[in-house]
Amino acid sequence: MAKTILIVDDSTSLRTVVRLALARAGYDVLEAGDGVAALEALAQAPKVHLIVCDVNMPNMDGITFVTQVKQHPRHRFIPVVMLTTEGEEDAKNRGRQAGAKAWIVKPFNPPQLLDAVSKLVLP
């Protein structure tokens, strides 16, 4: 059974690129345009095995979203990979403190993303 990955990014083009990369590797993909929509998607999805999340988004940014996920009793074990244009150490530290497991700076290449996903995705 294919594992489900939630992509959270306000850029539809980025979501498309990530979705194609993941779907071609055999993953089922859910999408959300910001942190608020992502929380709703998590609430409705039967099971999410990993989250790929942008940082800078409207309504609710990625760091806030990850913080809330990690405080949620049902979702807190879902690993999160941050995928962002932010490459500064300060930003990475905020991601680590929020509970993210990996940080990838855009532009990414599919093998790089798939490598991180395969290492972290829930069984």
Added chain:
Amino acid sequence: MTVAWGLWALAAVAVVVAWQLRRSGSAQTAAPAAGTPPGELVNRLEEASRTWSTHVATAQTQLRDAVDQMLGSFGDILQQLDGLVGSAGGRQGDSGGLAVLADCDEQLRGLLANFNRFVQSRNEMLGTVRTLGESSGRLHTMAEDVSHIARHTNLLSINAAIEAARAGAAGRGFAVVAGEVRRLSAESGETGRRIGEQVREFDQHMQQALVLATESASRDTEAIQASEQTVGHVVSQVNATVADLQQRNAEQSAQGERVKAQVEQLLMAFQFQDRVHQILDQLRDSMTQASVSVQQAAARGRAPDESAWQQLLAAGYTTAEQRAVTRGNAVQAAPPQHIETTFF
């Protein structure tokens, strides 16, 4: 084009703001220069900022729509390529066609083998018939022997009759016997003759049948040999065609894989749009904030604080190239090609 326009707009705002700041700075130590009032200049700047910001937003919308549309099309192309390459690979990897062909070849050759066995069986039968023909020859000789014995017996009966006549009344009984023997020898001779005729007739028919059967067997053998050659030729042609098709499929599959890789690279290249939008979003926010800051500073009759102004310009930076611009390295500013994943 959009990026260049946005940067040009940013530069234009910076020039206007710098000019205004210089004027405001000089106003701290001296009275405003005669001519256009500062308030009007600020209003013009605010208007220009708002207009440029709107243009940037319009360009962003158009860029986003166009890129989304292109991404959708590339996604469709990729999916179709998957189907094409998959089916080509499937045909390449599927040995079912070859197996069917080999099965057909085997069945055809099995059929020919059956025909061969049939011809062989008939040839054996012909050999038996030839043996019968030889036997009929011996029967013919035996019939001639019977006729020969009958003739000798007839001569003996004639001699016996002569000797019986010489004996007179004493040989009368013997004359009767000699007459019976003569009659029997005549019948034996006639029987031998008829047997000889029957054997000859039988032999004649059998030889005709043998000739016909031999000719037929020869024709069948030639037909089977021709069939074997035809089957071999057809199977060879089909083999060559299948091999050719397999090679074409392999080439098509390889070509499809190359095109897929190129399309995937193109798709990945569209990530530039995300960076461009982040830069332009920050630019728009910065223009608005700068305009407000200049208005507020003008109202106070002094330039914005230098440190606060720099913070305002850099607020909301998300990319390395934006920070490089602030450090004065705009020409070298370029998106990173690849940065290793950081695992926490």
